[in-house]
Amino acid sequence: TVETKELSKYYWMGNEKVAALDAVDMKVEEGGFISVVGPSGSGKSTLLTVIGCLDAPTAGEVYLNGTRVDYRDKKSLVLLRRKFLGFVFQTFNLIPAMTAVENVEYPMYFNKVLKTKSERRAHARKLLAMVGLEKRLEHLPSELSGGEQQRIAIARALANDPKLILADEPTGNLDSGTGKSILDLLKRLNEEEGKNIVMVTHDLESAKRMGKVIRIMDGRIQ
Amino acid sequence: TVETKELSKYYWMGNEKVAALDAVDMKVEEGGFISVVGPSGSGKSTLLTVIGCLDAPTAGEVYLNGTRVDYRDKKSLVLLRRKFLGFVFQTFNLIPAMTAVENVEYPMYFNKVLKTKSERRAHARKLLAMVGLEKRLEHLPSELSGGEQQRIAIARALANDPKLILADEPTGNLDSGTGKSILDLLKRLNEEEGKNIVMVTHDLESAKRMGKVIRIMDGRIQ
Numbered sequence A, B: 001t002v003e004t005k006e007l008s009k010y011y012w013m014g015n016e017k018v019a020a021l022d023a024v025d026m027k028v029e030e031g032g033f034i035s036v037v038g039p040s041g042s043g044k045s046t047l048l049t050v051i052g053c054l055d056a057p058t059a060g061e062v063y064l065n066g067t068r069v070d071y072r073d074k075k076s077l078v079l080l081r082r083k084f085l086g087f088v089f090q091t092f093n094l095i096p097a098m099t100a101v102e103n104v105e106y107p108m109y110f111n112k113v114l115k116t117k118s119e120r121r122a123h124a125r126k127l128l129a130m131v132g133l134e135k136r137l138e139h140l141p142s143e144l145s146g147g148e149q150q151r152i153a154i155a156r157a158l159a160n161d162p163k164l165i166l167a168d169e170p171t172g173n174l175d176s177g178t179g180k181s182i183l184d185l186l187k188r189l190n191e192e193e194g195k196n197i198v199m200v201t202h203d204l205e206s207a208k209r210m211g212k213v214i215r216i217m218d219g220r221i222q
């Protein structure tokens, strides 16, 4: 369902070339759960943002559901993301002026699957309860702890019932107990609902429990 | 060197009261290293920001070096922080328009200890090398990975050679190898330079290795 071929992303700082991704070949099978581990700065977030159509590669190709992604066709990228992808950002990227429940509802307006306001609100509340935040619905991001913001970002990624979830260090700000419940949630979405998941994590033990683990170093798969 | 008495911080959301801190008594001895652990939302960041004079408590007192902190005297708070404290934020809080090395130099202007530009730049470069970022000096925060931004935040907290370091989950975005080098750095600053450290972490194993561990839950010390 996700495949990359020779995927590369280079940055030029003056004369120096930074290889964030260097000819990466990887594949996520239908219903697969892949964890990506590697040192800080090794290219994990870059891999996720390129697969997630949020950033264009310098070279190489990405195939989603067998179709090659055309990064020049901005409209198609927006539609792909809306219908198909859920993204949990490493730095959350919540909308500061919206409450927790509004942040989770927000993607639902564009998807037009749930037709009424009350349906969308009920779905958002259910998602926030799944990540343990039922008591924080009306808080703004600035009125929430780091781990609570991270969990809103996770709930929001699930808002449109995506086929592919790209989660960038979804437990980085969570204690082990809360982190485990999030991982259990992801595992359940994968095993019971067949969602494809690519998760970046620094927690190698948890990664091994979830499925296949690929390692990346200096932009290259090991 | 740090002491809190009945320290409390309450928020009112409509009629509901959120107790972020509830009558917290704690003490950091001279040259102490204290780790604070607890579930997401339990009050750890609130404890650090109040001790760090960045936020006023609702009730109770904070003593730094035996002197009670007066939260109404804004000027004294600024001076205290500048001379005495180094703060690593959970969400980094880097200045987006400044490069890595500029972000680390920035606090040094106000402290007036290093008198020349070249002294400040040399010190900033040394601090960034200590956190493994000598090759990223000229990158903006947006041109850096999450863990690299976190490490700039750590280097910046050390810029004015503070007596008290307050580190909010300083390894949350780091792989175990890089995280260990950061913890070794903090341990060395504590043991060889006598710096006082209060570190919030979700990594209980590392916390135990560093020194005393206090647990917080629902705003209360266990």
Ligand SMILES: Nc1ncnc2c1ncn2[C@@H]1O[C@H](COP(=O)(O)OP(=O)(O)OP(=O)(O)O)[C@@H](O)[C@H]1O
Pocket (backbone or CB within 6 Å): A136, A139, A142, A143, A144, A145, A146, A147, A148, A173, A174, A175, B011, B012, B013, B018, B019, B020, B038, B039, B040, B041, B042, B043, B044, B045, B046, B047, B090
């Ligand atoms: N401005 C605010 N208004 C209302 N509630 C708030 C506000 N700021 C924080 N809170 C609440 O206070 C509690 C403690 O927050 P704090 O940031 O200290 O938690 P934490 O222990 O650092 O959590 P984490 O491990 O997730 O970072 C949280 O439940 C949060 O929702």
Ligand SMILES: Nc1ncnc2c1ncn2[C@@H]1O[C@H](COP(=O)(O)OP(=O)(O)OP(=O)(O)O)[C@@H](O)[C@H]1O
Pocket (backbone or CB within 6 Å): A011, A012, A013, A018, A019, A020, A038, A039, A040, A041, A042, A043, A044, A045, A046, A047, A090, B136, B139, B142, B143, B144, B145, B146, B147, B148, B173, B174, B175
């Ligand atoms: N816009 C940019 N310009 C130059 N270099 C960049 C840019 N964005 C990222 N990089 C570099 O690319 C490398 C990979 O970044 P990436 O964010 O993918 O790392 P990561 O594996 O997610 O790290 P972490 O675990 O710290 O989050 C980093 O070394 C970073 O400095």
Ligand SMILES: [Mg+2]
Pocket (backbone or CB within 6 Å): A044, A045, A046, A090, A168, B145, B146, B147
């Ligand atoms: Mg990253």
Ligand SMILES: [Mg+2]
Pocket (backbone or CB within 6 Å): A145, A146, A147, B044, B045, B046, B090, B168
């Ligand atoms: Mg916190």
